[in-house]
């Protein structure tokens with residue numbers, strides 16, 4: 196916006212940032228140099244430009260000197276671009292008539308030669324003055340936010356996020372892949388460090404989800420397609436059929452009892468294969484919803500078409516069972532999405548020298564969770580796989596698939612504590628002698644160290660060392676039928692052989708096997724370990740790089756239940772903040788297509804990480820400015836130069852380059 200005479204009038208402000216900049220850069224000299232540049236009307240240096248008096252300088256100069264462009268040479272725009280845009284707007288200018296020059300991170304902090312650093316600051320200011328002269332007035336677009344929320348994953352994270360939002364009066368669609376909500380927590384008997392009964396604290400929340408008028412619960416369902424952008428996501432959900440009408444079923448379970456499979460024969464996934472189920476089954480007694488599922492793979496009716504269909508007879512009153520039912524597709528519109536898809540445990544077979552899958556009495560921690568559970572396959576009785584022997588000695592190996600560069604390098608955060616919990620429960624159930632083999636015991640949570648001390652008092656043994664192997668080699672007749680752990684005890688400095696009846700592998704937490712598919716579906720990023728990437732590890736730990744999509748629980752990284760619940764609350768609060776605002780403002784830095792120059796080569800379309808570019812009927816590229824994040828990838832790749840980007844127009848960038856060269 197030139198003044199009434201059409202002249203561009205620039206104000207330049209060089210910040211000392213205390214001694215952060217002024218300790219290396221001669222700020223006065225830079226301001227004096229800037230004063231001599233074309234179009235510069237005012238040039239000042241000041242101790243803290245971000246302070247209230249610093250911003251006031253800009254506001255008053257705009258009015259007193261009819262400035263219409265502002266250059267602030269200070270820190271990174273990440274920190275104070277917003278501050279100076281607001282100061283510029285408060286002076287009466289379009290906020291995009293302001294440019295920042297980073298003479299701190301990119302100059303004073305990385306140089307020691309004062310003269311060279313001052314010279315560089317002058318170069319950068321010269322460049323920015325040339326650029327700001329060409330900057331266009333821009334406005335932020337507003338996108339309205341649909342108040343409905345989609346939560347994907349019904350573990351404790353998804354349940355807590357859904358209830359928080361629903362209690363705040365927002366409608367939530369909770370989509371869970373399995374036949375019941377509850378996630379991993381539903382498998383546990385007790386939870387560390389307080390040893391609360393997991394079911395007692397989880398199942399009331401599960402029931403609240405089912406009963407809540409603001410929650411639409413779709414279990415046994417998958418999100419198939421996600422289109423749109425923050426505030427306006429269109430989602431397609433496939434509700435896989437259970438072959439039972441959910442609205443007719445009352446959860447009496449008589450169909451399950453009536454199944455022609457009198458003795459359950461199918462491996463029970465919920466019980467980690469330690470028990471059997473029928474082809475028509477409910478995963479566990481407190482499952483939500485209480486509607487059973489018919490498993491096509493094992494149901495005789497589906498396999499042969501010749502079943503007596505005793506389940507149908509048992510449900511004759513309600514006619515809830517229908518073998519002809521098909522999957523249902525639901526289309527919903529939501530403004531925000533919370534991903535709470537959780538984790539998977541490390542596959543213990545990947546470390547063959549611990550013998551999982553080879554020696555029957557080597558178990559994973561999840562299997563032990565089911566064994567010690569009163570509603571588990573043995574009703575809480577801990578016996579070996581022969582079904583009768585109570586183990587007299589048990590070895591628990593920590594860090595299986597964690598803190599190991601051959602498998603996963605990260606610490607899974609919960610294994611030390613759940614190993615202590617299982618040691619306590621196994622001792623309680625069997626009276627066995629328990630040995631924990633650890634690298635370090637990590638107990639940094641509230642009440643965790645106290646729980647560790649309790650275990651020491653209970654007489655659980657702790658041996659510091661990584662177990663080298665588990666074998667069934669017998670060196671002494673007393674070891675017959677036992678498993679031997681060979682370990683270097685790094686506290687005693689000796690190699691020990693410890694025979695035990697049962698070995699428990701404390702397997703680590705990993706990103707789910709389908710994390711890449713889910714990542715693509717929701718257009719978010721995944722870190723190398725397979726956990727979803729948060730926008731910023733400290734300042735935006737539940738946000739993603741896709742606006743309106745948030746993370747909760749172990750899909751973002753390993754964590755225990757209290758941290759999961761806290762994060763789920765935070766994700767719900769972030770979604771609520773958007774919903775309550777009613778709209779989001781978009782930075783006006785989107786790419787755009789000069790249609791007449793576009794050759795329709797489609798180079799840009801697969802390159803766009805945000806799927807913001809489509810191909811129009813008249814065979815040209817078109818950018819959706821709401822989806823575009825202004826990364827510039829398409830602009831750089833466009834062979835015809837028909838893609839341009841607001842705030843980074845070619846003439847602005849060339850002028851900036853010239854500005855550096857002219858001074859050099």
Ligand SMILES: Cc1cc2nc3c(=O)[nH]c(=O)nc-3n(C[C@H](O)[C@H](O)[C@H](O)COP(=O)(O)OP(=O)(O)OC[C@H]3O[C@@H](n4cnc5c(N)ncnc54)[C@H](O)[C@@H]3O)c2cc1C
Nearest residue numbers: 348350351352372378379386387536537538748749755756
């Ligand atoms: C052996 C063991 C013992 C533990 N003991 C304790 C303990 O005592 N105390 C404690 O604080 N922590 C404990 N933990 C940690 C605890 O399990 C986690 O903190 C908690 O389960 C994380 O919850 P979540 O909802 O993030 O994930 P999950 O429990 O994994 O739930 C994720 C849910 O999302 C669903 N899902 C996945 N993908 C999709 C998809 N694409 N679409 C729809 N749904 C999907 C899953 O089916 C699942 O229901 C233990 C962990 C292990 C392995």
